[in-house]
Amino acid sequence: MAGVAAPVALGRARSIDAPALLCTAVLAVVAFGVVYPVLLVVLQSFQTALPGQPPRYGLDGWRAALAEPALRSSLWNTLTVTVVRQLITLPLAVGVAWLLARTDLPGRRAIEFAFWAAFFLPPLTVTLSWILLLDPEYGLINSTLATRLASGKGPFNIYSFWGIVWVHVITGSLTVKVILLTPAFRNMNSAFEEASRVAGAGTWRTALRITVPVMAPVILSVLLLGTMVSLQTFEVEQVLGTPFRFFVFSTTIYDLLVTRVPRYDAATALAVLVLAAMLPLILAQQWVTRGRRYTTVTGQFQNRPHALGAWRWPALVLALGLVAVVLGVPIVFALLGTFMKLFGFFHVPEPWTLENWKTVLSDGLFMSALRNTIVLALGTAVAAVLVHSLIAYIAVRTRYAGRRLLDFISWLPFTVPGVILGLALLWLFLGTPLLRPLYGTTAVLILAGLVSGMPLGVQIIKSGLLQLGGELEEASRIAGASWWTTYRRIVLRLMAPTLMAVGMITFVGAARNIANVALLSTTANRPLAILQLDYIAEKKLEEAVVIASIIMLISLAGALAAYVLGVRGNVG
């Protein structure tokens, strides 16, 4: 080969299969952090002794859980809230995603970002701001309408089934679906639609007969994901449901834990029931996405948006209306609430004040909680990017024998209600001698965030990897790079936008995480989210809403950062 230069020697072949060892190590660590706590939950449900006494095993917990009179109604409530949420949000989300991804809706990029930002709003903050509008007595909408209605009473009550559904639709059900469906709709090859248009179908018929059916697997997968998330809800029902004795599964469990004598056995027994309900959903989700061909967007086809014509403006009004409801109202009213003398009372003389901010900012607890939150959120984000991407990579790209098991395990944190997962991690830390010194440090909370964020993080990275052609990695292997070098220099670099997004989602999730850390945090490592919960428990709603607004601002900054980084880093 005279033309180029002398060949370059490569090192000798190694006989030990290093990648397989690494995969097994990852599997072992993940199993310890996820499967072990879940097993502890199952075991605990048969452990009937009171805390502090030697363990005794029996079925008392199960009997108590199943005999609990509230159980049947909470089961029914969980089911109806979940179904109604999905029924309302799915068609709406499909419509919005279609408008944003496949039409010439004016300002569609900005609207997409608004949904993205709304997804990051902490549910508790959103709940508090909608209370300001829809409280049956003092809510701004109700009191405004009351003066004009004959009955003299506002028509809305947020402390009701429909109030809870409404807040859920706003706090996640709709936004999460829109932000998951929109990119999927955008990546669809427009040739399918063009063929239908040429065959004589109009825009609407093409959307209904071609676009939606082609996207059916994605839509179904998002629906299953949404159902799982909604079986987990906690804060909204805790704040809105408890006043009128409306319990769902997670709040029933929480109730069993925070009574004077905590019923760990009964609470965990209920958690095992949730787990049993979740497993088929996970299997269904994996089955739906099983044989899916992810086509890379190559620039080979052009995505020409449908012209909406005269429908542009009604569609824009609808989209902007949704943005106002999911993003505008929560931000404006949460901030307004922080300046109120008495939270929710607009009609008292001189309702505005700066006292709440002064009180919170001068509170010694605030600065340490803020510091804890930032360390917690950053730590969780970095750990999540590393761990979740490794799991996703092994599951998608390797031939490792345990890859399916690893994939399945990554779903498990979804199956356990957040509060119980926190409790199980507490047992894990206190029960493992090597880990016991970590109790009370932020590391514990980071682990909780890492585990609870695992299903979503791993899924997002997995779908990103599937869209990346495998040949890009194979080319690197052939060029002489080891598995690890390829992972560092090709995979991580190409996945940078996705990883940034996962990092920011985890950052925000950790900053606002309540359910998982409620039982894990101590005064030493208490983050803002728990400080806010403490203020609520002390009925200091004004201070709570200040903290809620600060968490919201951190979240929005994270959303903006994720969006900007994701767009800038987007290659090709």
Place this chain on the structure above:
Amino acid sequence: MDRASLEIGRGEVFTLLGPSGCGKTTTLRLVAGLERPDAGEITLRGRVVASVPRRVFVPPNRRNLGMVFQSYAIWPHMTVFDNVAYPLSLRGLGRTTIRERVGRVLDLVGLAGTESRAATLLSGGQMQRLALCRALVYEPDLLLLDEPFSNLDAKLREQMRLELRLLQRRLGITVLFVTHDQIEALSLSDRIAVMHRGRVEQTGPPRSLYEAPASAFVRDFVGSTVILKGRVSALEPGRVGVTLDGPLGARALAGRSVASAALQNGAAVHVAIRPEDIGVQEGRADGAGALPGVIDTLLFVGDRYEARVTIDGAQRIILLLARGREWKEGQAVALTFPPEAVSVWPA
């Protein structure tokens, strides 16, 4: 993929040719180390890189191979320079050496001056050249090409084919090439292995494959073939007489029997000939050696005509007719089949 035994000589262009799903890409990936074999052995320059009986598997990064992928697999987060420099930096070469060698290899394919450009901004042909540079820059022991031309348009494909052949001659590099396109295979290769259903049907130089196919599959897959049905009417050493099926019956042809086939008098056979070997004259056939035909359909394709001709009102064949003469649909033609170009196959 099973039971394939192949040996590639140094400095040779060896091609795996076959329809999609025949196992050619799997074979290539086995050589590359991207798949693990279930049985058998792969040796590269005297070094066993994969052997099931000896429990040896050398990962792809330790085989010192070059590969051009069907999608080119140009890393979109790197510049042109970085793409080519990557394998060199993995081998721990110094900055100046890398710069010099990347420059030289880019120059070789006419990409000099594009070093700092984002790799994604290149055209299809440039990307292909870049992929080739990346695979060649570290002097691999063997260059693997996985359908590298399939994403190019027809003109560019011809041009790249020629460029690659010139480059290979100049560098004397050994190439294992996978394609389903017989023209690419015939024009680029020193030797070709035709694969079918995971097996190698025949191995040989392009010309012998084309002129003396060993099986019906190779005959039909490599090049186009005119096939007429008939029965054996005369057996002589090295020569078979065939009476064609059809309403007129008595038409006879002569040809050589394929080496492997033992034929008997009266046995049903296929008579095969390359279309370009058929002699075509205007007017009715008169002599015993010619068959009468009528042009059914005539397509002008630029450099020649493609004609569908009915023989004896029964069998239809596709012929290529020279542009030099004026042809018409419905015209009668006389077809001659030179016995040395005709082969007789058991039906």
